[in-house]
Amino acid sequence: MSGLKLFRADTTNSAMTEVMPRLAEIETEVQGLVEAYMETLLGVRFLASEYSTGAVHGGRIDSLGLDENGSPVIIEYKRGTDAGVINQGLFYLAWLMDHRAEFEHLVRDRLGVTVASQVLWSGPRLICIAGDFTRYDVHAVREHRRSIDLVRYRLFGSDLLGLETVASVSGGAQVARRARCQPPVARAAADIQGTAMVELAGAVDEVLLGLGDGVKCVERKTYRAYQRLRNFACLCPPRRTKLLVYLKVDPKDVDLVPGFTRDVSGLGHHGTGDLEVQLRTPRDVERAQDLFRSSYAAA
Numbered sequence: 001m002s003g004l005k006l007f008r009a010d011t012t013n014s015a016m017t018e019v020m021p022r023l024a025e026i027e028t029e030v031q032g033l034v035e036a037y038m039e040t041l042l043g044v045r046f047l048a049s050e051y052s053t054g055a056v057h058g059g060r061i062d063s064l065g066l067d068e069n070g071s072p073v074i075i076e077y078k079r080g081t082d083a084g085v086i087n088q089g090l091f092y093l094a095w096l097m098d099h100r101a102e103f104e105h106l107v108r109d110r111l112g113v114t115v116a117s118q119v120l121w122s123g124p125r126l127i128c129i130a131g132d133f134t135r136y137d138v139h140a141v142r143e144h145r146r147s148i149d150l151v152r153y154r155l156f157g158s159d160l161l162g163l164e165t166v167a168s169v170s171g172g173a174q175v176a177r178r179a180r181c182q183p184p185v186a187r188a189a190a191d192i193q194g195t196a197m198v199e200l201a202g203a204v205d206e207v208l209l210g211l212g213d214g215v216k217c218v219e220r221k222t223y224r225a226y227q228r229l230r231n232f233a234c235l236c237p238p239r240r241t242k243l244l245v246y247l248k249v250d251p252k253d254v255d256l257v258p259g260f261t262r263d264v265s266g267l268g269h270h271g272t273g274d275l276e277v278q279l280r281t282p283r284d285v286e287r288a289q290d291l292f293r294s295s296y297a298a299a
Helices: 027-036 038-042 085-097 100-111 135-142 174-192 195-209 282-287 289-298
Strands: 006-010 015-019 044-052 060-067 072-078 125-130 147-156 160-169 216-219 224-227 231-235 243-247 261-263 275-279
Touching: 027 038, 027 044, 027 060, 027 072, 038 044, 038 060, 038 072, 044 100, 060 100, 072 085, 085 100, 085 125, 085 135, 085 147, 135 147, 135 160, 195 231, 195 243, 195 282, 195 289, 231 289, 243 289, 275 282, 275 289, 282 289
Parallel strands: 072 125, 125 147
Antiparallel strands: 006 015, 044 060, 060 072, 147 160, 216 224, 224 231, 231 243, 243 275, 261 275
């Protein structure tokens, strides 16, 4: 995985042994692992495996899921390098957009009526997991107007799975995405606190989008999600004098500061993440940057 080397330390014999990476013997080995732990690995709730697209369309979608923001997700797997995986996935994605009622029925059966009523059709996703991708694959996904993630896998030994995001695009340029992301929170801030809150929301947006090339922005009514492969931050509209950001950082690993950081695990809130960060001033945004980076790295 891009030159990554993994070693196992044997403290008893003061030895260090390299764990050699390998590809799966068969494609379904990877598919089985991902489907069994899909929410942990990808932030996607599993819906179906080998889903038939019907006699007319004549295909089978490897895995179907729903991500943290309610976006439909198609996942396609290849054992090694396969130039057809992206086109195959896009073929199924087109089918999915034409069969929204069928997908929502599946969600209703698996996850309930409430979840089915909140499916976000503005941003369906395709995740391709393969042994490797070519530079042509990376270029190709950047030309499509769809949300596509290319993920390279490796197996290490008998019990380790490595996933590396090779490319992650939302179907538009970074500038265009940033322009779309800003107005909802900016408008809400203007209604509540005026220019200061507009500027604070813009500063947070700038920092989160600037953490990496593959950051995507997903708008929901009650929050804006910043996503790599999974959500790493959710920004809520201002509450009078502050902004709330929820991060995928374990609160137990943070020295909580009253009025700045709070453990919300087990508490109801908008967005995803167990660490709440309260931002009132540009100084708070600076203080939070290490937390932002930690959450981004974990996604």
